[in-house]
Amino acid sequence: MPSTPPFRDRFAPPRLELQDLSLRFGAVRALDGIDLAVQPGEIVALLGDSGCGKSTLLRVVAGLERPDRGSVRLDGAEVGAVPPEARGVGLMFQDYALFPHLTVAENVRFGLHALPRGPAHTRATARLEQVGLAHRAASYPNTLSGGESQRVALARALAPGPRILLLDEPFSNLDRRTRDRVRADTLDLLRETGTTTILVTHDPEEALGFADRIALLRAGRVAQVGTGADLYRRPASRFAARFFGDLVEIAGPCRGGAVATPFGPCPAPGFPEGAALLACWRPEAIRLVSAQDGIPGRVVGRRFLGATALLSVAVEGFDAPLSLPVPGTDGREPGTAVRLACEPGDAFVFAADGD
CATH class of the missing domain: 2.40.50.140 (Nucleic acid-binding proteins)
Known part of the structure; x- marks a missing residue:
């Protein structure tokens, strides 16, 4: 289980604070009174079965869905009315969503429109170097392996310097050997950059190995939140106990x-x-x-x-x-x-x- 990152200030105000978030899709209650706080530099996993509300919660934080009730605060400021592109949130999708007609470098520069071309190029190159793909800058996505595509998507998400990075099942499309290596490399990079991160996963082993804390979701509610050791050794319910093995x-x-x-x-x-x-x-x-x-x-x-x-x-x-x-x-x-x-x-x- 990850150790506490040395740069994280336990007494700092939350980077992200969710209060009483609720959202319905017709008769389906996707989110039901979610409360969760994420500290600067912390990596939190949203864990649960399909349909429990993990990805919906991620989309609410990103601004892609509006909750029926509750608040989303980033660095203490309510962002419910702030459009997605102005929130300072990075989002990495399960399928990576690379633009096939753009080169690797152009994909990474895509979110840097506010910067002049020179600084944008410098930052994109630095991010590609961090993920070990500077040599593929002129390549197109259809020439990349699954692991390379994942790393390009990560570099693109990190390039604007987001306040918080949201990862939606980012390793699920990789074979096991590649997944283990890319997951470890990603964790090292997030630690190195001090990036506050929320990871969506249905895999308890991934959550235990990747996150500082885990929020276990069930039917749109937080069933338990704590460190991996808390949830594994001191489950609050039979559901939580069974979920981990x-x-x-x-x-x-x-x-x-x-x-x-x-x-x-x-x-x-x-x-x-x-x-x-x-x-x-x-x-x-x-x-x-x-x-x-x-x-x-x-x-x-x-x-x-x-x-x-x-x-x-x-x-x-x-x-x-x-x-x-x-x-x-x-x-x-x-x-x-x-x-x-x-x-x-x-x-x-x-x-x-x-x-």
Whole structure:
């Protein structure tokens, strides 16, 4: 997970502040009371399933959509009536939207009309050098690879020096190997330039690896906002917990402030006696232990993934085998008896009948 950028002043006023943003498209409530603040130099990911409001929120910030209610403030000033081109917002689309009839250099200079030709050329060249594509300045977009197109689009978005950069699924069109490299290069450049950024993504791994904080959206609302560690280790709801990966789950009533599980009683503070609860663990929280400890299980399947493997382990008290990650060198085969343990206090406990 990204470390805190050294240039970010935690006590500075927000670069972007959204208050009570709501927007309907007919009967569909696309945004429903969104509150969010982004600090200067911060990278925030908007994460969620398709249709949850991520791209709509980005378009509202850019000025391409007008909310029915709420305010958008940039550096403390309300910009609801300010046209998109005057907001100082850079927007990079999923398909990059490069102009096919313009060269790479001309694409990057496109947003620099306010500058004389000489300074515009100098700035565009500097941005292309930053993304490692100065040698392709005279090329046309149809000659570029996917990764090169993404970097040109990034250079074009950064060339005017935007107050905030909005990225809408910018890596989704790249193959995995190219995506990992371009994503790392992009993050380095955003850190180097101190660019305040909002990234839209549906990929939890991308959000965890790219952003300082994550705003998890669901049905037009912010379900939870915090660092990646906050959302992964301290999810506020079962929805948030499940969004970041598989869970081992077991249901039971609240008895004496805890829910009984095969691993022992899990504390359930704040729930009433008899409430139907769900205790959940991340698979990596469950350990294979020596024969003297833990509860018995039996390996019923093994899937080799290279550096890691997944063991399917049948355990009494669980309706389905548990899928547990182990090192790829682990040699346990189906039929092997094992014992498992975890800390009951590591469980997330939620009401069984909702989020």
